[in-house]
Amino acid sequence: MNKEILLRSAWQDVNIGDIAHTPGLLAILEKRLPEVKVTVWASVNITVEVMNLICRRFPGVRIVRGNLDSGEVRAAVSRADLFLHGSGACLCGKWELKQYLEVTGGSFGVWGITYRKQDKEWLDQADFLYFRDGVSLLNAQSDGVCAKHMDFGPDAAFAADIADEGRANRFLSDNQLNNKEFVCCVPRLRITPYWTIRGDAPYNQAADELNGRNKERDHRHLRTAVTRILDQTDFKVLVCPEDQTQIAVGREMIIEKLPEKYRTRVVHRQNFWLADEAVSVYKKSLALFGNEMHSPIMCVGNHVPAIVSRWEQQTSKGYMWNDIGLNEWLFDCDAGIDGNRFADTVLDVIKNNAAAVKKTERAMNTVNRAYDRMAKHVRALIHR
Secondary structure (H helix, E strand, O other): OOOEEEEEOOOOOOEHHHHHHHHHHHHHHHHHOOOOEEEEEEOOOOOHHHHHHHHHHOOOOEEEEOOOOOHHHHHHHHHOOEEEEOOEOOOOOHHHHHHHHHHHOOOEEEEEEOOOHHHHHHHOOOOEEEEOOHHHHHHHHHOOOOOOOEEEOOOHHHHOOOOOHHHHHHHHHHOOOOOOOEEEEEOOOOOOOHHHOOOOOOOOHHHHHHHHHHOOOOOHHHHHHHHHHHHHOOOEEEEOOOEOOHHHHHHHHOHHHOOHHHHHHEEEOOOOOOHHHHHHHHOOOOEEEEOOOHHHHHHHHOOOOEEEEEOHHHOOHHHHHHHOOOHHHEEEOOOOOOHHHHHHHHHHHHHOHHHHHHHHHHHHHHHHHHHHHHHHHHHHHHOO
């Protein structure tokens, strides 16, 4: 009889990182536990477009949404041999986990999240618990989290192997971006202003003011890198979003602040994309740099070098770059970033690209060894 995993994932679709978590973990399970069936318990607001993206790559995977009032969800819960919580900002699926445990009392594990103290009560009950950055692991240990097994375990999005070559190639052709002749730049504000794109998100004045106070210092090192690339190389720069709000941020903080002479070689992505198209574009770039985390993860997963700048409001997830040997490509805005040193790092990655690609390969060897260890815990629980 086939064993089955109930995967709680597919958190939201306004951010390509949140989209990539799910196909990433499905690809890991497909490779390492091919005999196991998987049902994805998705958030209710996941669009048909994103579900289709997942199903195109994984046609055998079921997707259910909602709670135990849904017959499909009840059936998925009853079939499951293991509840697996996917990668995310925290224990995002706590409510669904609660329902699962109340009905089944079964086993559950957590794959690659960032630690949040208020989740401790639930994390203590896990059969295995993997944190996607070493700082999270240390914080959990310090707080006395007592899961049966606890370790560092990389975010599943490194394994996202989705693609939309058709859309990517049309976009690149329309914007005269040639293979390996451009670099990607991803802007970001301290706190995502969801109120600008979602009608159900209330305006947050404190967050808006925090963003306003920090947006110049959080983006000037990116502009320095852009201008140095354009001054010192023949390559172009693509300013692109990881979430929908960053289209406007890129326009304001990068494009409109560049001197006119640079703008002919800078492309601004002006509409949102899904993770499959983004991955296909990233794979054709020389490198990526910016203030986000999951575009760099998807790049490194495809052996494209990526430089990350982070701050406190993004949690500790950026420190995973230290955990996988990419510490030279991690910069901390809270400590202050020397724009020229940041730009020097970007230029070194561009000009010595073969060596930088080798570095990503070593990082992915570390990631894949961790995935192997993590998958062993899944197999042990599901077949016991």
